[in-house]
Every structure is written in C-alpha cells, then in structure tokens.
Amino acid sequence: MTDTTKNTRIAAVADIHVKESDKGKWTAYFKEISEKADVLVICGDLTDTGDESEAAVLAEELKACSIPVVMVLGNHDYEKGREKMIRQLLLKDHVHVLDGEAIVIHNIGFAGIKGFGGGFDKHMLSMFGEKGMKDFVQEAVNEALQLERALARLESDHQDIKKVALLHYSPIVETVKGEAEAIFPFLGSSRLAEPLSRRNVDVAFHGHAHIGTLKGKTQDGIEVFNVAKPLLLRDGYDCPYFLYEITA
Template sequence: MSQADRTLTSAKVRIAAMGDLHVKEQDSPSYKELFSEVSQEADILVLTGDLTDLGKPREAELLVADLRSCSIPVVGVLGNHDYECGHVEEVRAIIKSSGMHLLEGQAVDLNGVGFAGVKGFAGGFGRFMLSSFGEPAIKAMVAESVEESMRLENALRQIRSERAMVVLHYAPIVETVEGEPIEIYPFLGSSRLAETIDRFPVSAVVHGHAHRGKYSGKTPGGAPVYNVASHVEKPTGKAYALLDL
C-alpha cells in the first residue's frame, strides 16, 4: 500500500445520514437546500429508505430532481413505502439514474469506507423474534426476514475496507425503536440483522423506519446503531445525522 493509500485509509470520513424523506407528488417539501447544505457538511450522504411516500415513479423523479443539488456521493437503500404501488422496478431505475449507489444486497467502497446495504425486513427482536412455525403465511414472512439477512451477509463479505457501514431501512435492534408503540415492534425490524452484523467488523449501522424511535443503541456485539429517520431527534438538531468514520 502506498503512502497516499495509507493516508486515504486513515483519514476521517464524515457521513451525513437520514431516512424517511417520504417525497410526495404534491405538497412535498423540497430537499434541494438541505442536500446542498449536506454537501458542505459531509463527504458522503447516506439515505436509509422510504425515499418516496407511495412508491410512485413521479415521486422518485421529484427526489432525483432535488438530488441534483447534492455534490457528494450518495448511497442508499429502499424502504417499505418504496414498494407500495408495485412500481419498484421503475422507481429503482429512476433513483439509480441520479447516480445514487442503491444497495440491495451489494457493497460499494467510497473514500475508504465500505458500505453494505439491504432494506431488511420485519420479524421482531430477541426472544420475541418470530419463528418459522404454523401457517404458510408466517413461514413466508420469516423466510423473507432470513433472506434479507443472508443478502446482508453476502454484501458484508464483499467489503475489503478497514471501515464498514451497514445501511438498512428496518432496525436491527430494539433499542432504536423504543418510543414506538410496543405492539408494532415486530414490524419495525429484526434481530436477525444484528446477528449477521455481529459476525463482521462493522464501524456503524444506520437505519430509519421507526419515526418515533431513539437515535442510538448498540448490537449485542457492540456495533453502534443509529436511527436516522428524519423525524428522530439527533445531536445535530437537523434532519440528518453526522457520523465520522
């Protein structure tokens, strides 16, 4: 490794992270000024899903128009809202046309940081995690949760950087969904994601989805986890968090 490469690897990278923009066709706030501000504050922008409100192609087009004011690399994943209208393939294509690194079981290296991302899925946490038992519908739900965890594992295996960030929509731990009604915890994330994360050296995890959740927590293995949904209060006092890796 050259001296230049060592310097790049050791230099701190500032990441702005936020989720749950929920861009609508009408009466949606513009994110142009925010993305422009983020470009001055950070080296990379990470978006943690629910980029659109109903998964409509027009909503994705409005997001992409706002992203033109962002002059730094953008990494992101989709959320459950981005699937709502059944046009996810078109939404995906529109978002990728902006140059965003849209991760769906893949990894990308930017500025010496490896990003591994999946949407994730529901399933519950700890000893209350849903098991594959009973009706086919329950087994299908658990299978989807397991599949997302396997895709995350495959993405993490692709990372060669010393620093790694996991990008999710659903939460991997219960701590960062605290504040939401306890009855909906099983639909906000799954401990299976944390089990996968803890098999790898991960510097930080970001997710959204839980609008009333808590900003920070840790996986059982000690990886820092941040709920960066735009609605969650953050140390920055902004809609986005700033993380140095």
Template structure:
C-alpha cells in the same frame, strides 16, 4: 535530515476522516419540488457521502421518484440508499430503480461499494421481532413467508459483508438498513408493533462481520442510538427521530 523529518511527519499524520451524513424516511411527495434543494446543498457542504435509509418516496410512485431525482441535482456528493416499505407500496420498484439509476444515487440491495477507506453495503431488511420475541418458522404458510423474508434479507446482508471482507478486508464497514436490527432503536414505539419495525436476524451479520456502524430508519417514534450485543453502533436516523433529538436540518453526521 529534512527528508527524514518529512517522513516522520507523514507517518504521524492521521488519515483524513470520511464525513458520513445519514437520514431516513424523507418521504418525498409529488408536490415537494424545491423542498429538498437547500437540504441537499447543505449536506454537500458538510459531508463527503450521504446515506438515505429507505422510504425515499411517500407511496412508491414513479412521479415521486422523479421529484426526488430532480432535487438530487443539488447534491454534489455520492448518495447511497436502500429502499423502504413505502417505496414498495405501489409496486413500481423497477421504475424507481430506473429513475434513480440516472442520478448520483446508488441503491444498495445485497451489494457493496467502496468510498475511500470505507466499504458500504445495505439491504432493506424486514420485520419479525427481537430477541426472545422474534417470530419463528412455524404455523401457517403466511407466517412462514413473513419469517422467510427476514431470513432472506439477513442472509443477503451477510453475503454482501462476506464479499466485502474477502475483497477489501482492510476497510471499515458501514451498513444501511431501513428496518431496525435491534430493539433499542425502536424503543418509544408501541410494543405491539415492534415485530413490524425490525428483526434481530439482521443483527447477526453485523456482529459476525465486525461492522463499525449501522444506520436505519422506519421507526419514527424510536430512539436515536443503540448498539448490538457485541458493541456495533446502531443509529435510527429517521427524520422524526432526528428532529426530536434537536437536529434542525435532519441529517446525522458520523466520521470514520
């Protein structure tokens, strides 16, 4: 009888929640040694995994990445990240990737990783505009190249989610981006620059692959929360947005 009761209790016990901390646009500078140690320690106490949604460095310099690598020693939980536009500024991405590969930070770029009952994937994304104002593949080659970059990023994300589905269909799916997939989370920014803050092409894979939630940064004067046309939660976790929303230590907690 005791065994039966234990079995019933086990069946009724909810699985442990995975605590996800997310933040974007930390913009680490060369002079930031020591600045982020307390942040990473606190995150490690309050979450099980940390998501960094791009602009890890301020100008994409190798020296800035080395400072971040040193600060990450204070972080005792897995760190998943995508790169942002600032990380590309000095064309040192290969060096940044090499530095981060020696830390507990895993860069996602069209691939995925699994932590407990959650599958994570991510891409940087790109601009292009939203909804009926989304740029089309027309006109000068430079314009076509701009649009093609957004298409490529969306296809990369869709392929990663498809692979995650085929190998781990039972898992909840979380997506990291730098650029926004919907207009709602860039609201507050001047309309004139919306096309450079994200693209609706990134929304399509989220809807098609039944993603649970998506985190991005980039739009510093945007809005914390929105959702796609099918109800996928989207969070703009850029540091300035979190601070504006009252987060003293800028990270957003989400449980799955």
C-alpha cells in the same frame, strides 16, 4: 511511512417521504449536506407512496447534492410494486441504490438492504406454524442473507476495510423503543443484527421507527443509529440529518 488514513463524514437520514409536490423543497437541504459531509446515506422510504413520479422529483432534487449518495429502499417505496422503476430513476453516477450490494467510497465499504420485520431477541418469531407465518419469517432471513453476502464480498475484495451497513428496518430493539411495543415485530428483526456481528461492521444506520430512539448498540457493541427524519426533528436537529465521522 505515510499515514494515508482520513476522517470521512457521513450524513445519514431516513424516511424523507418525498412527494410529487416537493419540487424545489429539498435543494437547500442537499446543498447544506454537501458542504458538511463527504457521503450521504438515505435509509429507505425515499418516496411517500411508492410512485415513480415521486422518485423523479427526488432524482431532480439530488442534483443539488455534490457528494456521493448511497441509499436503500423502504416499505413505502414498495407500496405500488414499482420499486424497480424507482430504483432505475434514482440511479446516477453519484447515486447508488443498494439491494444486497456493496460499494466502496473513500475507502469505506457500504452494504445495504431493506430488511424486514420479525421481532427481537427472545420475542423473535420462529419458522413454525402456518405457511403465512413461515413466509413472514423467511423474508427477514432472506434479507439478512443478502446483507451477509454483500459484507462478505467487501471483506473478500478489500482486506481490513471499514464497513457501514444501511437498512430500513431496525436490527436491534433499542432504537425502536418509544414506539408501541405491539408493533415492534413490524419494525425490525434481530436476524438483521447477525451479519453485522459476524462481519464486524463498524456502524449501522436505519429508519422506519419514526418515534423510536436515536442511538443503540448490538449485543457485541456495534453502534446503530435510527436516523428517521421525524425522529431527528423531534430530537432538535433543525436540518434533519445525523453526522457521523469514521476514520479509514
């Protein structure tokens, strides 16, 4: 029997915050990634101020990327209420912007959401009190449910497939450590880790916590990487992307 498995190299980054003045800045970056990786994932904060002109610059720069790109939006991309326009500007044949959807590339399933805050473990906010507080918690619940459904579709359509999750907000506390503890509830939520465990995700990537920690694991051992660009630069990645290899 022929072994059809292969190693796929995933380049991961987040929080690239593309500005309108960035024309030409990212070409060499995306060309290098295309040479070193098989898939690029970008975990939110694609734009700096959520403006469609910034998304148009990124769309142009991504023409230098010759490998498939999978991304999710981040909180900065929602700043001006133009997230739908940003998504439409970025969608191309080889560029996929996920929001509760999944896609299979190189026999690996990628599921993505933005995520939301709410805190971690025993400090996680509960659905109690004022309507505003309940709405805040419900947003994280909704995002987790979207991720759950996307992962469930992957399992239904493709048995025994490797699964990669993309988020902007963190699903675990370990990868936000380094930030001020007072803002932990706004950096992610343990609710986002629940579908990772239930659906046996192989690895998850996120951003948002610029001065957090690169590596962590869920309580049941799923690897989680904070690939925020400022963090990668701080940790000595001269060309700021994290390379992860998965066999599928």
